[in-house]
Amino acid sequence: MKLAMVGSGAMGLRYGVLLAEQGNDVTFVDTWQPHLDAVHAQGGVYVMRDHKGRHLVPVKMVTPEEYHDDPDMFVFFTKQMQLADYLKRMAHAFKPHQYAFTCMNGMGHVEKLQRYFAxxxxxxxxxLVATVLPGPGEVDFMGKRGAGMMNMCPLNEKPDAMCQELFKQLDKAQFHPTMTDDFTGTLMTKVVFNSVMNSICTMFELQMGQFGRFPGFDTMAKDLLDEAYDVCGRADIHxxxxxxxxxASLEHNCQVDMPLHYPSMYQDMSKDRPTEVDYINGYIAKLGxxxxxxxxxxxxxxxAVHLAEFHRQELKAEREKNQEEKSVVNG
Structure with missing residues (x-):
């Protein structure tokens, strides 16, 4: 298959690199200039697994404006708040026969994709795949090869030949896909999962294993799960x-699969990027x-997550102010 990985951060790189290993033709698309600069200077991206075995993997990475190929499928791994801009900047490359596939976190992206794809x-x-972007031009695949799992479903809930081929390639790349028959229910299940794991770990800056060891884990998780399931029941989402x-899945991920992992929402906040909490917990509350x-x-x-973001930004501003004052005194 010929694929364009739109949004080449941690997950985009993991999917793209592993799919390319299976013989697929993959081009990466991104807008973060330091990332693009590093990849071009290195001739590829440095790949690690659990902080070990750092090695260079040659990749082609371009900006949206530079992409003029005709792929079978665009694979979207942007942040929710970035997607509309990516789509607008890549509209010149979209054609009626092409497919769009995404495993983005949160909800709100499908409606944006529908403006460009049938x-x-x-x-x-x-x-459920743990990956970290330590810095420009490098990625860390967390967990042993084949760790994690995923679900997929076409919007019309009728898998065609292209969908089946994508499933085959993902399976060969050891993403362990499962084809489901309920599109909205599939996507919302991950949103509900993230409404517990991502948000709590982010506001308290915890690894998943640290949260899982907390004696009140089950109580906190159940409070959020019960609300989310009640909302989905009223919305007739299964x-x-x-x-x-x-x-049980939350407990297993904390204790077995990803105990040392910081969720992507925390990774965003720790790098002073906006979080997707409004597309996860906020989406559930709005749907309710x-x-x-x-x-x-x-x-x-x-x-509470927005408060954690706000507090972090205030601390950053205070540090910068103190550093500036210190520089003036020393100068």
Missing amino acids: DDKIIGGTA LVESRADML KKYDYVAHTQQFVTQ
């Missing part, structure tokens, strides 16, 4: 996991209001 050309998915299975249900805990957590 419903029968959109494939959605979710991924999640692919039961409440009990979801709690639509159906006359007030998700108090989801609302509170949304604002």
Whole structure:
């Protein structure tokens, strides 16, 4: 397959590099200039696994404006707040026969993709795959090869030949895909998972294993899960996991699969980037209001993450001010 990885951060690189290893033709697209500069200077991206085995993998990376190829599929791994800009800047490359696939976190991206791609050309998915971008031009695949899992489903819930070929390539790359038959339920299941794991770990700056060892883990998780499942029930959204299975999945990821991992939301905040909490906890709270249900805990957590962001920015500004004052005195 010929693929364009739109958004070449941690997850875009992991998917793209591993799919390229299976013989697929992959071009990476990104807008972060330090990242582009590093990749061009190095001739590729440095890949590690669990901080070890750092080696250079040759890749082609371009800006949206520089991309003029005709891929079978565009694979979107941008942040929710970045997607509209990427789509606008890449519109010149979109053609009716092309497909769009995404495993982005949160909700809100499907409606944006529908402005450029037909419903029968959109494939959605979710991924439980831990990956870190330590800096420009390098990526760290967390966990042993084949660690993690993913679900996927076409928007029209009718897998065609292209969808089946994508499934085959993802399976060969050891992403362990499962084809589901409920598009919205599949995507919302990951949103609910992230509404617990990403938000709590972010506001308290915790690794997943640290959160999992907290004696009150089950209580905190159940409060958020119960609200999310109640909201989805009112919206007639059928999640692919039961409440009990979801709690067990959270526990397993904390204790077994990814105990040393910081979720992507925390990675964003730690690098002074906006988080996607409004597209996760905030989305659940907003959906609840639509159906006359007030998700108090989801609302509170949304604002608590924003408070953590705000506090971090204040501390940064104070450090910069102190450093500036110190420079003036020393000067």
